[in-house]
């Protein structure tokens with residue numbers, strides 16, 4: 260199967276080299292001490308949009324602060340969307356991105372919901388190729404490390420009226436990241452949000468917009484106060500069904516081997532990891548159900564042994580075992596607090612494709628350098 264071959268407008272991006280890139284020794288030090296999202300590469304990609312003119316001025320330029328009018332609409336009404344995906348360095352030195360056209364499609368779906376302009380897939384992918392090629396030395400090669408890519412688009416027009424902006428900026432920044440779990444994969448604890456919902460019917464739950472994450476911070480703080488690393492949101496309408504975590508989709512494994520995940524109702528984000536996991540599980544012969552799942556059935560299933568594993572998934576942590584589910588009313592341990600076999604097998608199957616250790620029979624990987 261050929262690798263992903265969506266069109267790219269990489270040649271349209273003019274590169275203005277950073278006159279003062281980070282000195283080699285400092286870059287090497289940064290790559291030897293990777294954290295999530297704290298260190299950025301020497302460049303960023305950028306395209307501007309003006310109503311009537313469309314997208315113009317595709318460029319890669321020095322990474323640095325933006326000059327933004329204090330009246331820029333994004334600062335007042337949050338008209339903003341983003342994406343997250345990774346570039347992986349394979350053992351032979353080549354660099355590959357995982358399903359970028361899926362992120363491009365989701366970006367445009369988010370743009371539509373936030374009344375932002377559509378960005379062509381070839382510009383989205385072209386910006387990734389242009390930036391990764393310019394900052395190629397920033398793609399780490401340590402085990403389970405990658406270059407995290409953050410495309411985003413926001414209303415930059417200086418205007419305080421509440422209407423879609425006539426001036427919008429698209430940017431792409433990149434950050435080298437290490438393994439999400441240092442010292443091996445460890446199950447996380449999850450707190451069920453009480454009194455807070457992430458998204459409601461007709462809202463922005465299936466869009467990747469900054470406001471969704473701002474609203475998740477307070478319940479996330481409560482999770483941390485209760486010794487949990489992640490927060491699980493229930494549906495806003497009935498407050499009984501699993502939606503998703505603050506930044507990951509959730510899966511449940513039954514004793515009979517069936518895997519279940521909340522169906523796409525419009526209130527959860529359609530994760531690209533989620534869809535990849537479903538495909539791989541089904542292709543391995545497993546039954547996967549996308550359905551309504553109540554918190555009660557998960558809790559009682561964990562207690563009775565009918566639910567044997569719970570895992571979360573997303574670009575940042577790939578596939579994460581959940582070892583504990585807690586709320587003010589209950590506190591249950593899953594699979595003795597140990598990562599389950601199904602969870603670890605699907606994690607390995609996916610990362611093997613991402614790092615080029617297994618054949619990419621799906622055409623998910625796109626070579627960028």
Ligand code: PLP
Nearest residue numbers: 506507508528530531532573574
């Ligand atoms: N759900 C939310 C709310 C997220 O922010 C993310 C991360 O992007 C996901 C799910 C997982 O999506 P993906 O697998 O595309 O990273």
